[in-house]
Amino acid sequence: MKEQLAKAEESVAKLQANRNDRWYPTFHIAAPGGWINDPNGVSFFKGRYHVYFQHNPFSTHHATMHWGHVSSTDMVTWKREPIAFAPSIEADRDGVFSGSAVSSDDGDTMYVYYTGHRWANGVNEDEGNDQVQCLATSQDAISFEKQGVVVRGPEELPHFRDPKVWKMGDTWYMVFGACSVENRGEVWLYTSANMEDWEFDSILFRDPDPEAFMLECPDFFPLGDKWVLVYCPMGPAISGYANRNGHNAGYVVGTWAPGEPFIQTKQYDLEDWGHNFYAPQSFESPDGRRIQYGWMGSFNHPLASQEADGWSGQLTVGRELSLNADGALTAWPIAEVEDLRVSTTEIGPVNLGFDESLRLVDDATAVDIELEIDLAATTANRVGLQVHKTEDGHHSYVYYDDLAGRVGIDGRLSYAGESGYRAAAVNPGADNKLQLRILVDRGSIEVFVNHGEATVTSFSFPADGPRAIELCSEAGTAAITDLRVHSLRSIWEN
Ligand code: FRU
Numbered sequence: 102m103k104e105q106l107a108k109a110e111e112s113v114a115k116l117q118a119n120r121n122d123r124w125y126p127t128f129h130i131a132a133p134g135g136w137i138n139d140p141n142g143v144s145f146f147k148g149r150y151h152v153y154f155q156h157n158p159f160s161t162h163h164a165t166m167h168w169g170h171v172s173s174t175d176m177v178t179w180k181r182e183p184i185a186f187a188p189s190i191e192a193d194r195d196g197v198f199s200g201s202a203v204s205s206d207d208g209d210t211m212y213v214y215y216t217g218h219r220w221a222n223g224v225n226e227d228e229g230n231d232q233v234q235c236l237a238t239s240q241d242a243i244s245f246e247k248q249g250v251v252v253r254g255p256e257e258l259p260h261f262r263d264p265k266v267w268k269m270g271d272t273w274y275m276v277f278g279a280c281s282v283e284n285r286g287e288v289w290l291y292t293s294a295n296m297e298d299w300e301f302d303s304i305l306f307r308d309p310d311p312e313a314f315m316l317e318c319p320d321f322f323p324l325g326d327k328w329v330l331v332y333c334p335m336g337p338a339i340s341g342y343a344n345r346n347g348h349n350a351g352y353v354v355g356t357w358a359p360g361e362p363f364i365q366t367k368q369y370d371l372e373d374w375g376h377n378f379y380a381p382q383s384f385e386s387p388d389g390r391r392i393q394y395g396w397m398g399s400f401n402h403p404l405a406s407q408e409a410d411g412w413s414g415q416l417t418v419g420r421e422l423s424l425n426a427d428g429a430l431t432a433w434p435i436a437e438v439e440d441l442r443v444s445t446t447e448i449g450p451v452n453l454g455f456d457e458s459l460r461l462v463d464d465a466t467a468v469d470i471e472l473e474i475d476l477a478a479t480t481a482n483r484v485g486l487q488v489h490k491t492e493d494g495h496h497s498y499v500y501y502d503d504l505a506g507r508v509g510i511d512g513r514l515s516y517a518g519e520s521g522y523r524a525a526a527v528n529p530g531a532d533n534k535l536q537l538r539i540l541v542d543r544g545s546i547e548v549f550v551n552h553g554e555a556t557v558t559s560f561s562f563p564a565d566g567p568r569a570i571e572l573c574s575e576a577g578t579a580a581i582t583d584l585r586v587h588s589l590r591s592i593w594e595n
Pocket residue numbers: 138139155166198199200216262263317318379380
């Protein structure tokens with residue numbers, strides 16, 4: 102694989118040298134250049150956190166998947182590592198697709214399970230795919246030895262990919278997504294005693310939605326006394342505010358124990374309501390937190406950065422997952438994000454009159470905003486923040502809509518990026534307060550509502566010039582009880 106990796110590095114260095122940084126993330130993981138999609142192999146191994154990702158080092162489009170790699174001792178500052186995988190064996194000829202990483206029992210070897218991808222006709226998906234689960238091992242998480250195929254499925258299945266592995270008791274478990282012969286999206290479960298020989302156990306889950314023909318990137322993990330199955334169904338149609346993106350990620354909750362069936366106890370719901378959130382993957386950190394990274398990108402809508410800027414796609418910040426009292430999944434920026442704060446502007450309680458706006462910051466490139474709205478004392482139809490606001494009037498609008506009871510991101514007046522809006526239903530607590538945490542990077546917005554009960558994640562690519570932030574009320578007044586803006590530093594060590 103050495104030769105292929107050297108070529109990949111050479112290409113990425115060229116893209117990096119010509120990269121336009123106007124929208125390139127400051128505090129989100131991204132490749133130095135080229136295309137990225139799914140986070141892969143998120144893990145902790147020999148004292149470092151590792152995040153790999155689907156990566157095409159040759160252009161800003163999805164093709165010839167490699168695995169890019171970054172690592173960190175603290176999930177605050179990250180180091181760019183050499184590209185970890187390139188297609189180099191027959192089984193992964195057309196791509197080293199998504200997968201996961203675990204550590205051997207003695208902690209000395211990293212085992213990576215990934216999908217070896219081949220197009221049946223050698224050029225595209227038209228005549229189907231040939232997908233198998235492969236193993237690679239490493240002593241340092243940097244250079245890997247491919248061990249070949251460990252799981253081969255029925256040849257007629259067109260989709261069979263994205264292994265996620267974990268251990269319970271003496272047994273290793275692997276789930277991955279499949280498209281059944283009846284064209285239904287399923288999650289298959291395999292087990293192993295030695296990490297190398299894998300046996301079919303059961304079909305853990307079949308999506309009750311008959312439109313879902315493939316479940317990409319399943320992730321199955323315990324939270325409290327429940328098990329959460331996160332997956333990305335391909336096929337479901339638009340439904341109200343849901344499934345508006347070409348690709349959407351969601352989850353179900355249930356109970357499970359080794360040898361038992363998964364019993365679903367909570368209906369499917371989207372995990373994030375923005376334009377750009379897909380293929381998330383989680384791991385358990387040494388202190389017991391369930392931490393997830395998602396991909397911000399799009400297979401369907403060309404991104405403005407893809408054209409001329411030399412890069413495409415980034416990951417979300419790390420999100421700590423929990424189940425709330427209603428049994429729903431919550432996601433909150435990991436505490437480490439707060440360590441990136443370098444200065445804070447306290448704006449404090451503010452009351453806005455009818456149709457009023459207030460400039461908070463003249464130029465913000467990377468900020469973490471905390472905002473609390475007293476809904477009982479607010480009459481505005483919508484209240485929110487215009488971010489990435491440039492002199493020409495372009496901006497993206499992060500808003501609370503009192504008529505719809507939703508928090509959203511409206512891209513209608515964004516400079517570049519998707520123009521539509523996306524919004525999540527919110528449930529203000531008994532005190533009728535709505536808390537928003539909004540992370541704004543050079544090209545993205547992540548909104549976390551009420552301790553993470555809803556999240557909305559979208560790209561936002563501003564015009565040239567200073568990027569202001571303005572608070573505004575529409576057709577009514579707004580009572581803001583708490584408001585501060587923290588500036589964030591870069592995550593990069595190199
Ligand atoms: C999801 C996905 C995976 C696949 C990978 C290929 O975004 O399509 O199913 O392994 O991306 O890059």
